[in-house]
Amino acid sequence: MRMLIFFAMMTLAAQVPYDRIRVNGEGNWLTYSGNYQGHRFSTLDQINKANVAGLKPLWIYQPANAGRFETSPIVADGVMYVTEPPTIVTALDPRTGRQVWRWERNLPADLQTIGFGRVNRGVAILDDSLYVGTLDGFIVALDRRSGAMRWQTKVADYKTGHCITSAPLAIKGLVITGVSGGEAGVRGFLAAYDAKTGKEVWRHWTIPEKGEPGVETWGGESYKTGAGTTWVTGSYDPETNTVYWGTGNPGPDWNGDVRPGDNLYTNSLLALDAATGKRKWYFQFTPHDTHDWDAVHVPMIFDAVVKGKPRKVIAVANRNAFYYVLDRVTGEFLNGVPYAKQTWAKGLDDKGRPEVIEGKEPTESGNLVWPSLQGATNWFSPSYSPLTRYVYVAVREMGAHYFKGEAIFKPGTFFAGGGERALPPDENFGAIRALDAATGAMKWEFKLHQPPWAGVMATAGGLVFGGSQEGNFYALDASDGKPLWQFQMGGQIAANPVSFLVDGKQRIAMPSRGVLVVFGLN
């Protein structure tokens, strides 16, 4: 009997069932943002304000290929899983950085990534499988013990410009993935697959078809090249079985003349029933966007007192430079304020719709607008700390001259209709800003030399970790933003940090160009 219990426990320990991911404990990092609520918050506190000055690199891992290393590692029961460019999954020993196994996707020679990098941002884990989206448009299940492929399902055709770069989201029995391709005029969607078999369970199109509600927000037949992709991992509320996912820019990006109207459901947050993929509500941040301000950032789920009332909310620091707080049950707009310089809207009305200033659209001779097309923030993660009740955002303070050009649709090619000329580097800067999560009021800021491409992670040790464009990996005091520690990684940081335990000791992992470094106190 004892033996049986032992084996039963062994089996359980080897598995990462949904309930373990939901609880998010034991010093693991089991989903893209660390928890389903999108917090990228570590509950570990061994590394804290008092001792972070002694943080040291313990090991370095070098990926096989050059290129941007944007992975957010998953750590489960003593194994770390990373993705490497272009589509490689590697299991590492988190004590030493030595490889346990590697799986590499054989990508077709004619694969194009149109408007984005040949990158991958991580795997999802569920039970004894790992899930990865591939640049050639497949979702693949791997055995997490050996790296052997268990199944693969085609999500979309790469020849039309679709790709997958984001980490999937694994929930009870399902693996959900978004797609890229917003600069190629694809039709965006979010799709869910049976975790055991790879069979598609639902597909939610982000752009309506003829006869469907929302299609009236697209002039003529412009909905056919409407884009609205879903290229960053969303969040999930287990209490209501709701998936929250952001959508990207309308196509073509900078020439709005050919698509008059609000262009639903681009640049929106979608709340979907996880069982069916049916939409519960939507909120569009930037109607009729002409600046490429995708709303795909990770949304953060928490409860807060807003205007004197306790609310179940979802918050987004948007690429368009506004911070939004919505009721996550109904989608009702509760609060919205700018958190970075913006010159395109007077503000938001009482429904959260921007009061757009006239004459801020791209022109043939160029029109200077803040923020730049990379936005006031971008795909890299924000963080919510339940201890400080602040949202931490990596902010890009940068303007650009926006140009409008001709857009000719040919499947599998750029369908952008213009571009930008950014201001010279010394006129731009970056910052980490702490916002009051309920109101968006800025509590502190830490300035960065250049606009960053790295996300942040707050911890129970009272710290916020982040990365700079110039390669500094650093820790700030979560309560006042004072810098407490930094390490030069030797190359641009374009990734998100994670934290976990190895042999009971806290570790922090951060990728940079060409390296993954794991840090600890001893």
Add this chain to the structure above:
Amino acid sequence: MIFFLCLLLQDPQDPIQQGKKLFQGQCAVCHGIDGHGSTGPSLIRAKLPRAADEAALLRVIAEGIPNTNMPGSWQMSEREVKWTAAYVRSIGRVAEEKLPGDAAAGAEVYRKSACASCHIVNGTGQGYGPELTGIGLKRSAKHLRQSIVEPNADVPGESMTVVAITIQGQTFVGIRANEDSFSIQIRDMAGRVHSFQKAALKTLDKQKGSVMPPFDKLPPTDLENVVAYLATLRGDQ
């Protein structure tokens, strides 16, 4: 009829203009609308590291660069790739101009004016100011003329002068060699490199202007001659 057929068959008057249109549609998303760079690198440079010669540039545009974010362009015809290449070359490299000055006399003006006390040409001189070995490829005669007479008119980021005062009160003046969010590296007049943690500085003043004195008293002939000399410096960078 034959006239119209000819119109269809002939190359357009200006391949650079055709290339510009294609560039704005297919390349501007990453390289910026005029090639100054965005998420992709700037192409405003005399030598493209991945495209040393014409054949390499055509191949990079047509086939992309493996294992990087640079896609190929299967949708473009051979002629369109050539137009795009012509445009890319035109933005990065100054075409040779017929100039009024005498380059040999200009070299003498350069020597007499002690330009080499701050600039290097083919390994000769001091490197406080920008290296000039390939300056004729990068800057037009108009820009060169302006930079000599009025150095503050356009100061490139790599020539920024900074004044750093440490908490102990020591002052360091030099060209910014590099900077990140926590530190700055400064090269002084003697070529020594100083590195500072920003937290250890009392003040850090980034000056907008150039330390180069304006040569606005040069006789017009000397000015034209030295511009002609600099324009001949089209060596490798």
